[in-house]
Amino acid sequence: MFQSKVQITRTGGGKSLVCKQKESVILMGLDSAGKSTLLARLLTGQVMETTPTIGFNVGTLDLDKKTSLTVWDVGGQKSMRPNWRYYLDNCKALVFVVDSSDRTRMPEAQKALKKILSDEKLQGIPLMVLANKKDLPTCMTIREISNQLDLPSYSERLWEIQACSALKGLGLQQAFMSVSKLIKKS
Template sequence: MSSKSAKVQETRILLLGLDSAGKSTLLYKLKLARDIVTTPTIGFNVEMIELEKSLPLTVWDVGGQEKMRRVWKYYCENTDGLLYVVDSTDKQRIEDARREFEHILKNEYIKNVPVVLFANKQDVPGALTAEEITRMFKVKKLCSDRNWYVQPCCATTGEGLVEGLRKLTGFVKAM
C-alpha cells in the first residue's frame, strides 16, 4: 500500500484552543449533529468524523487547561490539519489564546500543516469578528507558509462548523 493511499485511510486533525473555547461542543456537534452537554476535557477525546467517504477524519480534541497546553506539542506528530478554536467573547484571555496559537505553529511536526481557526460564539453580542481574530492573531504573518482560513461559527447551533471543516479537508486533500 502506498503512503498516499495510507493517508486516505486516516486523516489526523488536531483540535486545540483554550479551555472553554468550545472545542468539545464543536466536535460533538459535527459528530452527532445534536447538542450535548460537555464538561472540561481532562486529557483528550478522539472521534472519527466523515464529511465525505474519501476522507475520514480522526479528530484529536485535546484539553485546553493551562496544564494540558504544556503537552499539546506531543499530539502534533502525524497531524494533517489543525483546527484552533477561539472563544470570540473571552476578551480577557484573547492574548493567551493568540500566544498559544503562535507557540503551537512553531512545532516542527506541523510546520506546513493547514490551519482553520474557528472564531466561536458568534451568536453572543459583542463577539470579536473573524476579521478581528485574523488581525489580532496575526494569521497572515504566522501562517504565510501554509493554507489557512478563519471561520466564524457557533458550536452550539452548528453554524459555520461544516464550512470550516470542509475548508480544512480541501486544504488537506491539496497537499
C-alpha cells in the same frame, strides 16, 4: 469520551473493499473555547453537556464517501498545553478554536497558537481557526480575530479563519469541508 470508528465500504458487488482515507486533525485552543461542544455537535448533531477535557476526546467525522477525518480534541487548560506537542504526530491539519466573544483572552490565545505552530512537527501543516460562539452579540469580527491572533504573519502557511457556533451548529460542516480541502492543497 467519544470513540473512533473504522469505516469500510463495499463496492463492486462485494468483490473489493475500499477503505476510507482518514486524515488526523487536531482540535486545540484555550479552555472554554468550545472544542468539546464543537466535536460532540459534529459527531452527534446534538448539543451535549461537556466538562473540561482532561486528556483528549476523539471521533471520526465522515465528510463524504471517500473522506473522513479523525478529530482529536485536546484539553486546553494552561496545565495541559505543555502536552499538546504529544498529539502532533501524523497531524494533517490544526484546527485552533477561539471564543470570539472573549476579547480579554485573545492575547493568551495568540501566544498559545504561536507556540504550538512553532513546533517542527507542524511545519507545512495547514491551520484552520474557528471563531466559535458567533451566535453571541458580543462576538468579534473575523478581521478582529485574525489581527488579534496575528494570522497575516503566517504567510508561509496555508490558513483560513471561519466563524461558527458549536451550540447552534452553524458553520461546522462547512469548516471541516474546508479543512479537508486545505489538507489536499498542502
